[in-house]
Amino acid sequence: MDLHQLLLERHSIRRYTDQPIDAGDVKTILEAGLLAPSSKSARSWQFVVVEDHDMMLKLQACKPTYAASLATAPLAVVVTTSPGKSAAYVEDAAVAASFMQLQAAALGIGSCWTQVRGRFTADDMDSEEYVRELLNIPDDMCVVCIIAFGYSAETRRPVDPSKLLWEKVHLGTWRDEFEPEQ
Numbered sequence: 001m002d003l004h005q006l007l008l009e010r011h012s013i014r015r016y017t018d019q020p021i022d023a024g025d026v027k028t029i030l031e032a033g034l035l036a037p038s039s040k041s042a043r044s045w046q047f048v049v050v051e052d053h054d055m056m057l058k059l060q061a062c063k064p065t066y067a068a069s070l071a072t073a074p075l076a077v078v079v080t081t082s083p084g085k086s087a088a089y090v091e092d093a094a095v096a097a098s099f100m101q102l103q104a105a106a107l108g109i110g111s112c113w114t115q116v117r118g119r120f121t122a123d124d125m126d127s128e129e130y131v132r133e134l135l136n137i138p139d140d141m142c143v144v145c146i147i148a149f150g151y152s153a154e155t156r157r158p159v160d161p162s163k164l165l166w167e168k169v170h171l172g173t174w175r176d177e178f179e180p181e182q
């Protein structure tokens with residue numbers, strides 16, 4: 001499938017089947033993260049791979065809502081990044097996370113981002129601190145997100161290209177209206 005078609009068909013997947021992800025595919029997904037571009041090529045990110053179901057449930061408690069994808073995921077990658085290594089540490093991590101998600105989609109594997117940075121547990125603990133403690137991540141690493149991966153147990157429709165928000169695109173200078181060419 002060509003990249004554009006993949007982008008039209010990709011959706012966040014929050015429920016997964018029991019099918020495990022083949023070790024070769026896990027490696028390919030991680031390779032995509034390691035291949036991601038980063039500011040000044042600093043590669044400020046580091047990834048923690050989680051496949052243990054009990055740990056997955058503990059990670060799900062990093063915030064009270066919007067972490068449901070972790071409940072059924074056979075694989076999660078915790079995306080951490082070092083503020084000491086790059087001023088663009090968050091951007092570096094976000095690009096790497098997206099690369100892994102797109103690689104997974106190309107392998108027919110669904111994924112979902114769980115935001116950690118700037119979030120809090122049900123007990124009002126900083127979600128980053130909670131995840132750091134669980135996984136023994138050093139204090140100076142920022143935990144941006146956890147990406148859940150697995151085979152989809154949901155049916156999602158491809159995006160209709162006619163619904164894209166072209167009004168957000170400004171040609172030449174900022175303008176309030178934009179009509180795409182027919």
Ligand SMILES: Cc1cc2nc3c(=O)[nH]c(=O)nc-3n(C[C@H](O)[C@H](O)[C@H](O)COP(=O)(O)O)c2cc1C
Binds near residue numbers: 012013066067068112
């Ligand atoms: C920065 C960022 C943070 C996100 N945080 C969460 C999250 O915490 N929980 C979740 O279920 N989805 C999360 N998502 C997924 C978005 O909700 C999803 O991409 C959006 O609703 C569009 O849906 P789609 O991915 O199916 O196109 C996040 C996505 C991004 C890019």
